[in-house]
Amino acid sequence: MQNLGKADKTTDEIFEDHLLNFNTQQVNATRLHKDINNYLRCIRAMQTANKNLMDTLSEIYEKEWVGQDMLYVQAQNNEMLWADLAHKLADQVVTPLNTYQAQFPEMRKKIDKRGRKLIDFDAERHTVQQMQNNPNRNEAKFIRAKEQMENAKRTYEVLNSELHDELPALYDSRILFLVTNMQTLFAAEEVFHSETSKVYSELEAVVDKLAKEVQKGTLPRRAYNRPLPIANHSAPVIQNSSSMNSPPKGATTDNLPPGVLYKVKAAYKYQAEDVDELNFEVGEIIQVVEYEDPEEQQEEGWLMGVKESTGQKGLFPANFSRPI
Known part of the structure; x- marks a missing residue:
């Protein structure tokens, strides 16, 4: 009846603003959660691919070649750096993000409950209004109707008041959360790329030395004993x-x-x-x-x-x- 304009509806414009902010915040959190998790899956896939590549290079890089020991050491360092990055992202970025996003379903339940209690209150209020305008009303029923209306009103107002405090607080928390989460992500990436650049610099130096030995013709030959x-x-x-x-x-x-x-x-x-x-x-x-x-x-x-x-x-x- 309220939606058809045949009965007045309790409105709260401030709450509606809070609800709009909440909906936007939840959409953004869901999107971030999806993309961060996908990013972590890609990091772990790259971790596996990198390990396989470095294992293969370490195996086919012959022991007589210059820098074979260094190649193995740097391959191990590289593997540890990938593992450390994946661990940091999972523990310090994804886990806090899971906690942050877990607030929204619970808050959504409370918002939905507030909506139901608002409907109950408006229904009881309309009943009282109709009985009040009826000169032939039953006074005992009218008194009970007013009591039911007051109870419904109190229940609704308690929920509404709590949400007026909780929704803005949740919305404001997005800033500090995003700052902390992104600082952790970017710092982990910075350390990873800084350290891996050193590893690849060492690997490049190893290959450069091998290339120079090949050019000079000073590369040791493997003593190959063919089985008779x-x-x-x-x-x-x-x-x-x-x-x-x-x-x-x-x-x-x-x-x-x-x-x-x-x-x-x-x-x-x-x-x-x-x-x-x-x-x-x-x-x-x-x-x-x-x-x-x-x-x-x-x-x-x-x-x-x-x-x-x-x-x-x-x-x-x-x-x-x-x-x-």
């Missing part, structure tokens, strides 16, 4: 010397093509296990030649050869062949 495959030990095992200029016993050096040290015949089938190795069948002839890189001659038990049938060049295990 197992063959029938009745076949003679040919051991390569440091120069490979001394053919094994039984090997003929006469009438060989230029660059060929001696020839061998495959005593067993061999299936290559790496891209730089030869495949061959039993009986195939292989020309033994010098290593292109003398460093590779450290691989004991392996020879560099060229298959006569295909001209393919590669490493092969000496104990899979016999000299001819």
Whole structure:
């Protein structure tokens, strides 16, 4: 009836202003809560991605390379910085924000209750007004109606008075909360970026030193010991010397093509296990030649050869062949 204009309605313009501020404040708090939580999820995702990346870099960065220990140390420092940032945001930004936002549902319940009690009061007031204008009213009922109206009025006014105090106080609290919350966020970010910049500066220096060693040709080579495959030990095992200029016993050096040290015949089938190795069948002839890189001659038990049938060049295990 009030909404249709057929009955007067108790109004409170000051309360309506407080309610408008409350609604705006709640919308803003919900939006901030959503975006801060999403930001924290992204930070944790970046924390995981960064750890995986640094773990991979630490594993593939060979121990002979300059700064391998420093790379590992800085990777650990970086991981701790990400973990510290995620912890600070969760504990000092998101947790206070959860507490701040938790006030709104409770306050909304109180506002809704005040609205219901206002309707009750207006209904009792209208009943009294109607009975008061009726000359044939029942006085006992009229007295009870006035008592009910007074009770409804007191209940409404208590809630209304409390909200007149609580709503402005809550609205004013937004400023200090936002200042404190954002100061914590920005300070945590400042420390994180300041410290990570130092980490990445150290990592950049490590890579720069590696690049300089590569350019100078002073980078240490890994001593790579290729595992020797197992063959029938009745076949003679040919051991390569440091120069490979001394053919094994039984090997003929006469009438060989230029660059060929001696020839061998495959005593067993061999299936290559790496891209730089030869495949061959039993009986195939292989020309033994010098290593292109003398460093590779450290691989004991392996020879560099060229298959006569295909001209393919590669490493092969000496104990899979016999000299001819």
